[in-house]
Amino acid sequence: MAINIDDIREILKSTRTGLMGKANVVATGIGYKVTNGKVTDDLSIICSVEHKKPKKSLTASELLPQFLESIPIDVNPSGPIFAFQDPKLRYRPAPGGTSIGHYQITAGTFGCTVKKDGKRYILSNNHVLANSNDADFGDDILQPGPHDGGSRPADVMAKLHDFVPIAWDGDDGGGGGGGSDCPFANAAANMLNGMAAAAGRKSRLKAVIENTPGQNLVDCAIAEPVNENDITDDIMQIGNISGIAEGNLGMSLQKFGRTTEYTTGTILQIDVTSTVSYGTGKTATFVDQLMAGNMSAGGDSGSAVLNSDKQIVGLLFAGSSSSTIINRIQNVFDLLNISLP
Template identity: 35%
Template sequence: MDHGTARETKAQAVDYARELSERVVRPSDVADGGPALAIGLAPQPDGSYALAVRYRLGLPSVRRIARKVVQEVGLDADVRRTGRIRTLAVGDDPSKVRPRPPVITARALGETGRTRPLRPGISIAHVDVTAGTLGAFVHKDGVVHALSNYHVLSGSPQARVGDVIVQPGPADGGQAPRDRVGTLAARIDLSAERDATVDCAIALLDDQEVDPEYPVGRITTTAVALGGEEVAKIGRTTSVTRGRVTAIELDNVVVGYGEELGEISFDNQIEVESTGTGPFSRGGDSGSLVYRADGVALGLLFAGSESGGENGSGLTYINPIDAVLDALGVTLV
């Protein structure tokens, strides 16, 4: 299918899946009455698109819906099972605002220590969160800010603009006031009661002198993911990893945010699988900027699954970068 036809087919599949969900899905299979499965577009080797269907492993009624959707469409479909999809801050439950012990640092390949000047890929977090990744530097009203996820720089609806941000994050030993680097400046609020597109926030930096270089050089431009791109990221936990965009425009990606926020459904998301022997991302990589080999930004990493992908190490989900920048009213430095 070409892009236009694929989008039309996707819209029909989403409607059909919602209709089936109301009749077939057991309440225990779908938390909070959310959607049964994620549907988007999967790039094919010839440049066309198939329907991308993602369902959570271990949910029988959802698996049946996935099969029925594929039968109804009657065209090629890329069907994948995933584990539970969660945010990727450090710790088992990123919604809890108690720092994890620094022992987690010993398992990280990325930069978990105190780093000055600040640069992309290092540990950072709200003073009451565990640890995530500083993804990029952005300008807002001519002033340099650090970009990462809501659940890294805010972490909770109780957080407020002006709260302290530390580098490294508390899970890596960061403390205020010794390791303060700035304050929470803005965030896009999240709620289980409405669908979302982005998980993002920015911190106003105390020191405006920063190092904006990535392994591929400085990144100042963005692009819309079309699928099939070879990508990379630098994160606090797994450092530099490489992957491939395996789905775009995914709707109904249900992400677990722990007890406080529950599960939130995201639309228009990008999926990446690792092209190496290990995972593309792990807990603590949340907030990483995902970019092409030519140094063009595609998205902001925020969540991942327990399983799936060609090497079985899980799938990673990212917000489209232009949606992130537009929501916050910022530009890349």
């Protein structure tokens, strides 16, 4: 008997509540079944899910039936579905993913909130919050960033608190200032960071607050909100961070950034060494980076990069038309001595 679309509507109408009640299901509808990446002529009930998971990882109550009254069920990995918001607007409180920047730059992305010494801070890149080493502690941070209409004093949301200096290629690795304002801490950091580099990344000491000369690990900074109620712990269209994870080859990624908004990707390379151009003839070499495909553009710098379980994996800071470069979050947290709130 030929399948009539009106009959499928009635079947879906009577079963929709049960299907939508399944964990991971975010939408149901009627469409043509997709097999091996190709659209067929077979009508089906399509269940859109946040993530397509292996059957063995699902409980009996989470499994979707293969058929409903002889109508095939097709699973579409759509990802989470959100009402679209413009990250370039002014937000109070502001979530991660929105436009932000030092008052002398264009605009970058508010990555996420972090905690240090019992206070909550905004995490992003050095080149977003600290103007690529050229900022002073206490400088104004605007939300939205200047390129998106942010101005002083109306849009001052935070003050620059700390950053890891970028060691430019060809200089002595000092990076032009920043980091700790204690000369004794800086001297100890230089010595310990060199020892840690020789021992390997996993042996690095958490208190070190400078990049190793000529071998940057991170492009990161934190800013202290003028009013702690002006920031939230969630990331736009993603939600709260569930924890921390180490980025591994093949890991699925997601991020929300100021320019390309919600995008997904995959870790294609680990242990990456890359020369990054910062304009005006300045370049810096970064080591121990993660590389994903094209999931970002200018203005997404500072975005928090999460895995499919909403665990933070890295901090996006650079890329090209086909690639995205990401600091390992362990290095960011260690060098800034921060944690999740």
